[in-house]
Amino acid sequence: MPLLVGRRVLLIITGGIAAYKSLELIRRLREQGARVRCILTRGGEQFVTPLSVAALSEEKVFQDIFSLTDESEMGHIRLSREADLLVVAPASANVLARMAAGIADDLATTVLLATDKPVLVAPAMNVRMWEHPATRANMATLAARGVRRVGPAAGDLACGETGAGRMAEVADILAAIADMLAAKALLAGRRALVTSGPTHEPIDPVRFIANRSSGKQGHAIAAALARLGAEVTLVSGPVAIPDPPGVRTVRVESATDMLAACQAALPADVAVFAAAVADWRVAEPAAQKRKKQEGAPPPTLSLAPNPDILATVARLETGRPTLVVGFAAETENVLDNARAKRRRKGCDWIVANDVSTGTGTFGGDDNTVHLIGADEEEAWPPMTKEAVAERLAERIALRLEARR
Ligand code: PMT
Secondary structure, X not given: OOOOOXXXXXXXXXXXXXXXXXXXXXXXXXXXXXXXXXXXXXXXXXXXXXXXXXXXXXXXXXXXXXXXXXHHHOOHHHHHHOOOEEEEEEEOHHHHHHHHHOOOOOHHHHHHHHXXXXXXXXXXXXXXXXXXXXXXXXXXXXXXXXXXXXXXXXXXXXXXXXXXEEOOOHHHHHHHHHHHHHOOOOOOOOEEEEEEOEOOEEOOOOOEEOOOOOOHHXXXXXXXXXXXXOEEEEEEOOOOXXXXXXXXXXXXXXXXXXXXXXXXXXXXOEEEEOOXXXXXXXXXXXXXXXXXXXXXXXXXXXXXXXXXXXXXXXXXXXXXXXXXXXXXXXXXXXXXXXXXXXXXXXXXXXXXXXXXXXOOOOOOOEXXXXXXXXXOEEEOOOEEHHHHHHHXXXXXXXXXXXXX
């Protein structure tokens, strides 16, 4: 049985050499039973013809917001209303920027601004454009609004350079579409607790001890669990990224505050501890700013151990979540250390990631993890933190279902 029978995809083809792959995408979507309507932007028209798009989709192709015929036959609002999913493939740097800024200056961006349907983008551009801070910021804004992304892949680019920027393969875009359209409320009625970000341990009113966690991994997990229908409380240390949509976010500063917020969020069916919690705090933070004394030696900080939040929750005698998942951030002997950490802290699964210098795990967009349980271990390929979150959320849903 084809995967997408009766599902309606609105495909927006913007300018880029990868637009030719969109023709193949239309063909594959139709093979899977989806109805595909297409918007071709002016840029997209430079790479594929309206005729080939119309022939493959067997639908009228929409190009112009000011076309009276289009507006009388099918208003731009109806175009989005009559779709289950909007897919932008290829998504140029320009369209991502206009989406992030909320600009509606052509049919594609107007529909994207007017829609309340899920949106998937498949970016395709030169590696430098992809890595430019502006594109990164635009992508982060869109992700925070719930826009999903597939790719880009790394490799040789049409511009002659090598790196990330190639549009994801059609099979991967198709898989992401199937995933989004099939997204069932696997976790409906379940409660989830997720920790994320660093903790700040005060030295005095202006200084603190912290670490490099950005919250990207933990926030993505909270969002992925919410997309599967869970009622999620995210307890987050201080981060610069927005709260994920559809999630109750509790912001805290220190490990002690984080423990209290976690305890208040229980009971939960699943708890995922992705926060990088400081193991120690300053035993006696100064009430006033510590002053530099001329000629005096630098002060020595006396540290006290912080509560272990994961271990506290995992070892609860009553009210322990059915599934407790920790993370292990390791810089050496990653797997052995993670296995030992899982046993020591008493969690069911631990997600091991290598955070040694050069991996970019702290703060970056990608992660390479191992999922470790008492009798199971899986090595996951390198992927985005969002993809790690999606996969982990699915695993959690399956495990909770098995224990129902
Ligand atoms: O935030 P990002 O920039 O996206 O980076 C993601 C990440 C690298 C922070 C994340 O993937 C990760 O590995 N999180 C765990 C970081 C960590 O503190 O690991 P750890 O090995 O020191 O701690 C093991 C586990 O115990 C973790 O689940 C941690 O949340 C928990 N812990 C640790 C100490 C403590 N006092 N209380 C805890 O709950």
